[in-house]
Amino acid sequence: MSSTSEGIKPATLSMDHIWQLGFGFWSSKSLLSAVELGVFTALSDGPLDAEDLRQRLNISERSARDFFDVLVSLRLLERDEGRYANTRETNHFLDRNKSGYIGGILEMCSVRLFGFWASLTEGLRTGKPQSEARSGKTIYDMVYSNPELVEPFVSAMTGYSQGTAIALATKFAWRNYRSFADIGTAQGAIPVRIALTHLHLSGVGFDLPPVRGAFERYVARNGVSDRITFQPGDFFADSMPSADVLIMGHILHNWALDTRKTLLRRAYEVLPQGGALIVYESLIDDDRRTHTVGLLQALNMMIETEHGSNFTGAECQSWMHEAGFRDLQVEHLNGSDWMVVALK
Template identity: 55%
Template sequence: MDTRITEATKAMAGAKDATELSPEGILQLGLGFWASKTLLSAAELGLFTELAAGPLDGETLRQRLGLHERGARDFFDALVTLRMLERDGGVYRNTAATERYLDRNKSTYVGGMLAGAGRRLYANWGLLTEALRTGKPQNGTADGEDLFEMLFSDPEKVEMFAKAMSGGSLQAAEALARRFPWANYDTFIDIGTAEGRLPVEVGRLHSHLSGGGFDLPPMRPVFEAYVERHALADRLSFYSGDFLAGPLPSAEVLVMGHILHDWNLEVKRELLAKAWSALPKGRRARRLRPDHR
């Protein structure tokens, strides 16, 4: 057989000689938890919040965080390699992104999601093989126990869950606050609001709006404290209830974030039907102005 034809056929098929293959992509994916846990530990330690006050040399940063000498420098340098920190000589500083999103004192903080991942999700995902073999949940609940009942069983878990939801919602909340035609409406309610990140972002940019968030009763103090910190308690209220057991509160705009993915198709349809029923009748068929279509 003409070897030129063989090689041309292989090239057309996208085939590669064994000498051109590399395990690099496989190993990077398989060991990706190294990088992930490095970031989760940094967030848990409050490293980025510490550096938000100003750059620090490695020894000062180590002492501020209470770290052992053995691994501190490698830990900081790993974060530089991962582009979570910048280093000039022996002095470390936040990147623009970690300065904005991982300083606990900023309203743009998303580290609550990382804290939840570090405390719960990291360990849960370590049990994926067991979950695949048995079909049983590996999220810390006992057989037949409701996840939300477990999470909402004490105030500390409620607050951790709320901050995690806020961390995962910031980008979507900011986009909705800027891009949705809120000028056409006067009232809105965020269903499954948790801490209230979305109502606060929307209310902050649109002073004519009133509404709030709907969630299970244990979330009330967390929501009200968050709204109060942003001086929006006069326009944003907490609506208590269980969207699986009763109707939804009425408003011109209802928002569901990180909800529908939790349930099967039947429950999804039920929730959407409840949302439709909760809309004021005069608003159900209302179309947006042409410039907002």
């Protein structure tokens, strides 16, 4: 992941590019509202004209046609002779009834995160979070105290993690191990994908007790209940599961540095000799120049948490080395996600 600034010329921006960046929230919110309203699910059975689609969505007549045509111009919908249809991609990824649905995380962005990001300037001035953390709570406090919110939330996490789960199941040397545990597993996207790909493996999903029902239903739907089980627990208060491989995905960025180091030490203690720890995150590149999503994730951690932040692969390797790990390496997984792998 290391890069160098030697020979790099200053970036040049056109006025049009600056305009697109400044007004980028127009396009973003159009997509988020479309997912929230269920546009792509409404079109799952076939094309509809503007009026039929408007009525199906129960939205006002005033700007419905403009809204649908914005989605056409963004290549999210197709239009032929006045009838609107999903594209191949939106039909697969944004229809709530499809197994490949990734819109859960976008729905959460629309109804929750978009509003918090509107307060980014205030957060930058104060260094304080702009989410539920302003009142001393976390999103987990809010969600896991309400049974009706648990399944939608963990389903959103599954949509967010699907591509990474596929990559993780194929890019790590799973043939060398027999068992694994996913720490902070949510609905279980990671252990399910690994189990489906490697029939010799058995795994554990470790998370807070309210997650159990959603996890076990998801595992059962995917037919791997005989090899994937749930272990309730709090990784601050309870011992992590014993397994050949531990996985911490999108965990460390939530916490202050001392807490991250504590979690890494606890992982080291529970792993057997020769065991592996996989940490995956939307890492910042070591030169802090090119991984835009990783850098934006750093701002998101400021908005979301009291002490969280994002980090580079080199920083994560240094913490793992301090905890006692060896043979450290960083490898790209999918999209903005990279994994840092270390052995005991």
